[in-house]
Amino acid sequence: MQNKTLVPSTIRNTVVGALSVLFISTGCINTDDVDPFVDGSTQKGLNVTVTEPIDRDYSDIKQDGTIKMITRYSSNTYFLHQGIEWGFEYELVRKFAQEHDLALEVVVVGPNENPYDLLNSGMGDLIAANYTATPERKKYIKFTRPYNLVDQVLVFSDGVEDPPETIEKVAERDIPITVRRNSSYYYRLQSLRDQGINLVTRQVPNTKDTESLLFEISNNTHSATVADDNIFNASNRYMQGLVKGPTIAKNDTIAWAIRKNANDLETELNRFLYKHFRFGNEGEDPKRSTFLNILRKRYFESGQQIAEYYNPEMSSRGSGVISPYDDLIKEVADSAGVDWLLVSSIAAQETKFNPKSKSWAGAVGLMQVMPRFSEVSNEEDLYDVETNIREGVRIIKEHLNHYSYMDSTNKWSFALATYNAGPGHVADARRLAIDQNKNPNEWENVEAALLKLMQRKYYKDARYGFTRGIETVRYVKEIKNRYNTYESILTMSESDEEGTVPGVMGLFN
The missing domain is CATH 3.40.190.10 (Periplasmic binding protein-like II)
Incomplete structure (x- = not known):
């Protein structure tokens, strides 16, 4: 299972936080009994508006195939370095998702958003943000067993x-x-x-x-x-x-926060956390798994590497906001009429922006171009970053043109699926959708069909046979949601240059 970082397709351009340390607000409020907000109003307590949690438990999460993590953008929770996801909380929740064969959505709390409301309304399934279990918070949510002291x-x-x-x-x-x-x-x-x-x-x-x-x-x-x-x-x-x-x-005690009625999810999370963190006998340090100790060392105890990736005092503009290849990707994508952030999302998914990458199937370079589908005759030339980007953009543009009669959301979903699985398997899935009286031009129908093509009773009659449909389905979801993350960070960066960026909703420690 590949590493997964998703952001809901309905994300609201809210990725802010770690970089918000660049955006210093002025003034302090000298009052002990009120809860000040940006607009100057005051409200008591945690300002929770959604007090009744929706009915969504582990079985619903398994059915969706995705668990949604609410967090903030910081050096120890979740952040991007050259387009790649990092963070203690992110890696720990991702480990749970991998072990339960789930994709992971990352929902970053934005200005004037409340994590408790996001949780109880179903926008997320757990809050993972170095969260201390306090009586005030327990009025609205419950906590898992701890994973840190x-x-x-x-x-x-x-x-x-x-x-x-x-x-x-x-x-x-x-x-x-x-x-x-x-x-x-x-x-x-x-x-x-x-x-x-x-x-x-x-x-x-x-x-x-x-x-x-x-x-x-x-x-x-x-x-x-x-x-x-x-x-x-x-x-x-x-x-x-x-x-x-x-x-x-x-x-x-530091723990994850979940909805009060998510009992089965609590059980699964507690089982996972018990493997990684246990209290010792009286007077003894807690017992931590090797994996948890690695994360602690990486983010809290070791040298400068992770901190330097995140350091808000270091300008990323010299190498691009998203990756070192922002300017080049923009130039090539714009000339082809393709959204450069989606191209960046593909490159992150394919190779984590590694221009020297080569897959087991022979795909090479930043965009993982298959030489047999390339117009570049010399495979070695595909390791050149600009050449590889141009070929990758040309191929994704061809797929977009093929599905040009669809609306933009479906068009991009089908184009990404074709880029990943090839046109044959996507065509098989569309035919299967038709056989089941479903619209083959709607991605959700073809998405379901791709999953069925992992079962013999369906793929035995398919023209191109078996396909790992779950990988293609996740590939599409991850890229689309990574795009939303990138778009939010880009918006934040542009606003920073104008001096207009607000900070993150400060409900976390």
């Missing part, structure tokens, strides 16, 4: 002289601690105040996430904030000017 630590700007070593001394010096009203940090600070520690707290709009606040701390915009120790460790690898302060909470 973290400590909450104060983080000071290096502009704070002689940083206090205890929370009591922080209170004595009236050092303001900037957090979001919806965060678990806010509730911990409130608990400390209830214990008589007179802390000064400041709240920022919910367009902030922890990484954004840490970035502002590093620039001396604020004096102090709170972060989970793993997020601090990851951020400290590429941000300058952060000073770790005292621990204010130990062993918070």
Whole structure:
């Protein structure tokens, strides 16, 4: 099963977050009882509007063949590097999806969207975002068994002289601690105040996430904030000017959030997590699987590689927003009248932008062009990036022309399926759809037929025989949804240049 990252085809151009640390909002809100939003209004609590979860459990997810992960865009949850998906949460959920033969949709929370509402309305199936299990959150969702334990630590700007070593001394010096009203940090600070520690707290709009606040701390915009120790460790690898302060909470449990009525999904997720994280005996560290330890080392403990991929201080424009080949792909695709982001999505799916790639079937180069279908006579020439892109675009353009009588959604679905499986297998699936009195010009009917062509009773009469239809179906879905992710990131990047990008909905730690 291939690696899978999908974004719903109805995504709303909402991929923001990690890069939002570039978009520093101004000002703090000095109130302890309200929940400020970008528009200046105030609401109490988590601002949940969908309180009754839809009826969607594991059996429905299996039937769809897709599990939907709600997350935020950050260096430890989910992010893109040269068009390829990374992130601790992403890789962990993807592992579950692979073991259960499911595709993975990534739903990134956008401005003025609420992850609880997305979850309970069915836009996603689990929230995976370094989520702390808090009583406030449990009013609307439930949590799986944990997969991590973290400590909450104060983080000071290096502009704070002689940083206090205890929370009591922080209170004595009236050092303001900037957090979001919806965060678990806010509730911990409130608990400390209830214990008589007179802390000064400041709240920022919910367009902030922890990484954004840490970035502002590093620039001396604020004096102090709170972060989970793993997020601090990851951020400290590429941000300058952060000073770790005292621990204010130990062993918070990090878990995935799911709908309260998703009992079977909870069972499956808990079985999976039990294999990777178990509590040890009293006084012992938790027991983690090799896979989980690899992820922890990659994203929270090791060298600079992942942090540098994500680093918001590093401009990606020199090599392109999506990949190092943005300008070239734009030029070739535009000249052919083909959407360049879809071409980029194909290249990411085929080779992860590796121009030297060669498949077991003999497809070569960035776009995995089959030499026997190419107009380029010398196979070695297909390893040239520009030549390969031109050939790939020419081939996908031919497929688009073949289905030009269809609406745009169906046309692209059929063209992508043909690029992946070849025209023969797609034609077989369309004939099978006709045999079953279905419209062969509707992708959902042909999609179902492709899956049937994996069964002998159907493929034995097909002109081109057996095909791994599930791979083609997922190929189409992944590329279309990756396109939506790329489109959102491109929109965000263009807005950044204009200085108009809002931050991410700050409901995560």
